[in-house]
Amino acid sequence: MWNPLVTSSPVLLIKSPSLAPISSSTNATIGSILRDRVPSLSSPNASFTCSSFISGGMRQTMLASLGIGSAKPAELKYEPRYIVLPDGGSIRVDLAPHGAFSSREDTKPVVILVHGILGNSQAPYILGPAHGLIANGFRVAAMNLRGCGGVRLTSAAYHNAGMIGDLKSVLLFIQSLAPNAHKFLVGCSLGAGLVTNTLADLGEESPVTAAITVSNVFSYEKCFTELKSKTTMMGLVINKSLGTKYKKLIRDVEREAFRGESWIDCLIPPPSPQTPPTTIPSTPAYSPLSPINFNPLDSSYSPTLSHTITISDETSTISSTPPTTIRSTEDIRIRSFFDSLKSRNLTMTSFSREFIAPLSGATNIVEFCDTTSSAQKIKDIRTPTLFINALDDPMFPGKHLPFDAVRRNPYTVMAVTAHGGHLGWISNEKGPDGRPTQWVVRPIVEFFKGILDAQPTPRPMMRTSKGPVPGMTYLKGSEKVGFLPTSESFIRLLPLAPKVLGDVFS
Numbered sequence: 001m002w003n004p005l006v007t008s009s010p011v012l013l014i015k016s017p018s019l020a021p022i023s024s025s026t027n028a029t030i031g032s033i034l035r036d037r038v039p040s041l042s043s044p045n046a047s048f049t050c051s052s053f054i055s056g057g058m059r060q061t062m063l064a065s066l067g068i069g070s071a072k073p074a075e076l077k078y079e080p081r082y083i084v085l086p087d088g089g090s091i092r093v094d095l096a097p098h099g100a101f102s103s104r105e106d107t108k109p110v111v112i113l114v115h116g117i118l119g120n121s122q123a124p125y126i127l128g129p130a131h132g133l134i135a136n137g138f139r140v141a142a143m144n145l146r147g148c149g150g151v152r153l154t155s156a157a158y159h160n161a162g163m164i165g166d167l168k169s170v171l172l173f174i175q176s177l178a179p180n181a182h183k184f185l186v187g188c189s190l191g192a193g194l195v196t197n198t199l200a201d202l203g204e205e206s207p208v209t210a211a212i213t214v215s216n217v218f219s220y221e222k223c224f225t226e227l228k229s230k231t232t233m234m235g236l237v238i239n240k241s242l243g244t245k246y247k248k249l250i251r252d253v254e255r256e257a258f259r260g261e262s263w264i265d266c267l268i269p270p271p272s273p274q275t276p277p278t279t280i281p282s283t284p285a286y287s288p289l290s291p292i293n294f295n296p297l298d299s300s301y302s303p304t305l306s307h308t309i310t311i312s313d314e315t316s317t318i319s320s321t322p323p324t325t326i327r328s329t330e331d332i333r334i335r336s337f338f339d340s341l342k343s344r345n346l347t348m349t350s351f352s353r354e355f356i357a358p359l360s361g362a363t364n365i366v367e368f369c370d371t372t373s374s375a376q377k378i379k380d381i382r383t384p385t386l387f388i389n390a391l392d393d394p395m396f397p398g399k400h401l402p403f404d405a406v407r408r409n410p411y412t413v414m415a416v417t418a419h420g421g422h423l424g425w426i427s428n429e430k431g432p433d434g435r436p437t438q439w440v441v442r443p444i445v446e447f448f449k450g451i452l453d454a455q456p457t458p459r460p461m462m463r464t465s466k467g468p469v470p471g472m473t474y475l476k477g478s479e480k481v482g483f484l485p486t487s488e489s490f491i492r493l494l495p496l497a498p499k500v501l502g503d504v505f506s
Contacts, residue, residue, distance in 0.1 A: 005051060005052050005053075006049055006050070006051065006052060006428055007049065007050055007051070007052045007055035007419060008047045008048070008049045009047055009048045009049070009390075009417040009418040009419040009420065010046065010047045010417075010418075011040075011041050011042075011046040011047060011048070011415055011416070011417055012415070012416045012417075013034065013041065013042065013413060013414070013415055013416075014403050014406050014407060014413065014414040014415075014416065015030070015031060015406065015407065015412075015413040015414070016406075016407050016408065016409060016410045016412075017407075018410055019031045019032075019410045019411075019413070020410040020411050022209075022210065022384045022451060022454060022456050023209075023454070023456030023457045024457055025455065025456060025457040026454045026455060026456055026457075028454035028456075029410075030384050030386065030411070030412075030413045031413065033447065033450040033451060033453075033454060034386075034413065034447070034450075036450070037446060037447070037449065037450025037453060038443055038446040038447050038450055039446065040439075040442040040443045040446055041415050041443050041446075041447075047417070048417045048419060048420055048425055048427065048439045049427060049428055049429075049439075050419065050425075050426055050427055050428050050439075051428050054426060055419050056392065056419070056421070057390060057392030057393055057394050057419065057420070057421040057422070057424070058237075058394050058421065059421070060390075060392075060419065060420055060421030060422075060424030060425065060426055061238075061393075061394055061395075061421035061422040061423065061424050063424070063426055064124060064125065064421065064422075064423050064424040064425075064426055064438070065124070065423075066124075067124040076096060076127055076130055076131060076134075077096070077098055078094030078095060078096050078098075078121060078142065079094070079095040079096065079098050079099070079101070080092050080093075080094050080095075080488070081093045081094075081095060081173075081485065082151075082485070082486050082487060082488055082490075082491055083169070083170075083173055083483040083484060083485055083486065084154075084472075084483070084484045084486050084490075084491070085155070085165070085166065085169050085482065085483065086169075086467070086469070086472065086474070086479055086480055086481070086482045087155050087157065087480070088154055088155045089146050089154060089155035089157060089166070090146065090151050090152060090153075090154045090155070090491045091143065091144060091145065091146065091151065091166060091169070091170065092121075092144040092149055092150075092151045092488075093141050093142070093143055093144070093170060093173060093174070094121040094141070094142040094143075094144065094149075095139070095140070095141050095142075095177075096130060096134060096139070096140050096142070097134055097139070100139045101139065101177045101178060104176075104177065104178065104179060104180075105180065106139075106178060106180075106181065107178075107180050107181050108137060108138065108139050108178075108181060109137075109138050109139065109181055109182040109183070109184060109209075109448070109452060110138070110139045110140070110141055110174055110178050110181050110182070110183050110184070111129075111133050111138050111139070111140050111141070111183075111184040111185070111186055111448065112140075112141045112142075112143060112167075112170060112171070112174060112183065112184070112185050112186070113126050113129060113130060113140055113141070113142045113143065113186050113188075113191075114143050114145070114167065114185065114186065114187040114188065114191030114192075114194055114195055115142070115143070115144070115145065115148070115188055115189075115190075115191050116188045116189030116190045116191050116192075116215075116423065117159075117189060117190040117242070117348075118148070118242070118245050118246075118249065119145075119148060119188070119189075119190075119191075120144050120148045120149035120150070121142030121143070121144050121149055122149070123188075124438075125188050125189075125214070125423040125438070126142055126188065128437075128438040128440075128441045129186055129438075129440075129441050129444050129445075130142060131441075132441040132442075132444065132445045133444070133445060133448070136445050136449060138184075138448065139178070139181070141170070141174055143167070143170050143191075145159035145163075145166065145191075146158060146159045146163075146166065147159060147249070151491065152491055152492060154491060156359060157359050157360070158355065158356050158359050158360075159190070160190070160194075160356055160360055160368075160372050161190050161191075161193030161194045161196075161197060161217075161220070161372040161373070161374065162194075162197060162360060162368075162371050162372035163194065163360075164194065164197050164198040164201050165478075165480050165481045166194075167194055167195070167198045168198060168202075168462075168475060168481045169475075169481050169482055169483045170483070171183065171207060171208070171462060172462055172464065172473060172475060172481065172482065172483055173473075173483045173485075175207065175461055175462055176473065176483075179461065180458070182209040182451075182452065182456075182458060182459075183207055183208050183209060183459075184208065184209055184210055184211065184212075184448050184451075185198075185199070185208050185210075185211040185212070186211070186212050186213075186214065186444060187211070187212075187213045187214070187216070188213075188214045188215060188423055189214070189215050189216075189217060189395070189422065189423055190217065191213075192213030192214055192215060192216035192217070192374075192387075193213075193216060193217055193218070193220075193372065193373070193374040195211055195213050196213055196216060196218075196374035196377055196378065196381070196385070197372070197374050197377050199211060199381045199382075199383045199385060200374070200377035200378065200379075200380035200381050201377075201380070202382075202383070203380055203381075203382050204382050205460065205462075206382060206383045206459060207459045207460060207461055207462050208383050208459060209383075209384075209451060209456060209458070209459055210383065210384040210385070210386075210447070210448060210451045211383055211384070211385045211386070212385070212386045212387075212388065212443075212444055212447060212448075213385070213386075213387050213388070214388050214389075214423065214440055214444075215388070215389060215390070215393055215395070215396070215422045215423045216374065216387055216389060216396070217395055217396045218373060218374050218375035218396065218400065218401065218402050219369070219373045219375050219396075219400060219402075220352075220368070220369040220372055220373050221366070221369040221370075221373065222396065222400045223395055223396050224349050224352070224365075224369070226394070226395065226396070226397065227239040227347070227348055227349050227395075228349055238348075238394065238395070239347045239348050239349060240345070240347055242347070242348035242351075243345065243346035243347035243348055243350065243351060244346070246346050246348065246351040246355075247346050352365065352368070353365040356368070360372070375402040375405060376405075378402060378405040378406060378409055378412060379405060379408065379409055381409060381411050381412055382411055383411060383459075384411055384451065385411060385412045385413075386412075386413050386414075386415065386443075386447055387406065387412065387413070387414040387415070388414075388415045388416075388440055388443065389401055389414065389415075389416055389420075390416070390417050390418070390419060390420030390421055390422070390424070390425070391416060391417070391418050391419075392418065392419055392420065392421060393420070393421055393422045394421065394422055395422040396422070398416065401414070401416070415443065420439070420440075425438055425439040425440040426438060426439075427439040462475060462476075463475070463476035463477075464476055465477075467479050467482060469482075469484065471484055472484040
């Protein structure tokens with residue numbers, strides 16, 4: 001019976017007419033698993049239903065961002081693990097349930113959860129799936145990307161959907177903890193693009209049994225076009241709202257970069273061409289993982305520096321001898337850069353253009369969009385992958401979804417609903433705690449359980465090797481992918497790499 005207070009959105013499945021088997025040991029395909037094991041997406045009445053009062057994409061997006069429709073953060077206690085990457089970047093991987101990774105012989109499947117922009121492992125859209133998966137026998141590893149979840153930004157790189165080396169490094173890390181377990185991926189928003197790009201790059205060598213992306217922003221060029229619109233809520237609200245969050249991020253990064261020092265004390269004016277060079281304390285050229293005196297597990301470790309560097313700009317050359325520890329006065333160019341960003345009305349698009357894109361190595365925002373967007377990478381995926389998107393997603397509306405690319409790949413399927421917003425899907429159903437449930441959790445759990453029921457052969461493990469940093473595990477053939485387990489205390493000793501930042505933004 002029709003209920004005017006409830007809006008129902010039937011699920012539309014987009015897939016190839018001929019799907020590939022999920023494994024060499026079974027004839028099951030994504031299509032057969034969806035049909036037989038995932039009723040939330042394939043039953044005759046499969047749909048997303050919600051209150052008519054919150055059916056709009058913007059309402060779903062805003063309410064979900066406030067934590068409505070997911071578990072309370074305090075209800076899930078993670079076991080944090082810190083790793084350092086080959087370029088000095090820092091990531092925290094939060095494991096749950098507590099103690100589940102104590103034995104390498106445990107074969108319980110592991111799901112790696114990857115959050116979106118400015119998110120973390122406590123984001124509502126991460127906690128919802130995490131609770132659902134744990135309740136169904138899965139272990140979870142929630143990834144906190146660079147600069148997120150309270151982890152210091154210790155390298156001249158900020159998280160984006162193109163940093164596939166970071167996700168590969170986390171896969172290596174989880175492989176070291178659970179070598180015999182099936183590994184699954186769930187990526188949300190920016191994390192969805194990162195998952196897609198990583199799987200495409202791995203191709204046939206992917207160690208991942210299956211993956212799901214939620215609210216994938218397949219093209220950043222098209223997303224930024226929506227954000228810059230002055231006639232939509234995206235342009236009027238979300239673009240500026242994200243810009244405000246970025247300004248807070250800038251203040252946090254700046255405070256970490258110059259911790260323990262006052263702004264006035266560090267504000268050394270640059271010398272003019274007529275004045276002799278000024279000697280100031282500074283950090284060395286960025287190499288926080290130098291094998292010399294490197295002991296990441298020692299919480300009292302304070303690396304000593306013994307060489308001299310020269311900082312050049314348009315007007316002067318500043319020669320400096322570093323102090324005895326990493327805690328030192330930073331390059332004044334970074335001060336100026338932070339100051340200029342804080343004084344402006346930032347938006348997500350302007351911050352991406354002036355901060356994230358240069359740090360990614362792109363020469364301009366167009367190149368950044370091309371390299372980080374995942375739509376053109378779908379064709380290279382060889383891992384069973386389910387994309388879940390809503391047509392009314394304000395960040396990436398249905399008119400931009402890459403239906404043709406999904407149809408052409410026998411390893412991918414897309415599930416689409418008319419409503420749900422961006423990382424929303426707040427259902428009219430209530431959970432055990434009386435809070436609204438997040439509909440998307442059901443297909444995530446059902447799909448992964450269905451994959452396991454088909455008993456696929458475990459994917460080949462990623463091959464590892466040793467490299468220049470003692471104790472670090474590298475992906476064989478690549479010194480840019482690897483991990484070194486460490487402590488939070490050690491990560492707080494790593495520098496922000498201001499010299500590298502200065503080179504990028506000077």
